Amino acid sequence: xxxxxxxxxxxxxxxxxxxxxxxxxxxxxxxxxxxxxxxxxxxxxxxxxxxxxxxxxxxxxxxxxxxxxxxxxxxxxxxxxxxxxxxxxxxxxxxxxxxxxxxxxxxxxxxxxxxxxxxxxxxxxxxxxxxxxxxxxxxxxxxxxxxxx
Numbered sequence: 798x799x800x801x802x803x804x805x806x807x808x809x810x811x812x813x814x815x816x817x818x819x820x821x822x823x824x825x826x827x828x829x830x831x832x833x834x835x836x837x838x839x840x841x842x843x844x845x846x847x848x849x850x851x852x853x854x855x856x857x858x859x860x861x862x863x864x865x866x867x868x869x870x871x872x873x874x875x876x877x878x879x880x881x882x883x884x885x886x887x888x889x890x891x892x893x894x895x896x897x898x899x900x901x902x903x904x905x906x907x908x909x910x911x912x913x914x915x916x917x918x919x920x921x922x923x924x925x926x927x928x929x930x931x932x933x934x935x936x937x938x939x940x941x942x943x944x945x946x
Contacts, residue, residue: 849862
């Protein structure tokens with residue numbers, strides 16, 4: 798499982814012209830589920846992200862977590878994080894989990910974030926989405942955990 802975290806000042810996602818999720822300060826998470834990802838991976842990454850210290854304190858040191866700043870999460874499913882671009886001109890997505898497994902783990906991941914006292918907004922799984930963000934920093938951090946690989 799791979800999560801691309803972007804620290805944001807605000808972010809929202811629309812599906813068919815309708816907002817399905819919107820946050821102010823926090824993290825926009827692009828969440829990719831590998832074919833070998835497990836529930837353990839989802840739980841580990843949710844905890845890691847909920848405890849990450851990526852916000853500046855009063856001395857401009859990156860020392861505060863999302864809970865310290867009353868931040869929120871916008872979580873977006875993103876199977877293309879497991880694109881293989883080594884051969885040819887068109888990426889292969891054979892490392893991405895099939896949709897039913899990916900949806901199940903994506904939902905669990907978001908639940909684990911909520912269990913870590915975070916507010917989570919989402920897009921709609923397997924829909925074409927428009928994601929709008931105001932990146933803060935910019936700061937982008939990749940998290941990955943694959944127990945089953």
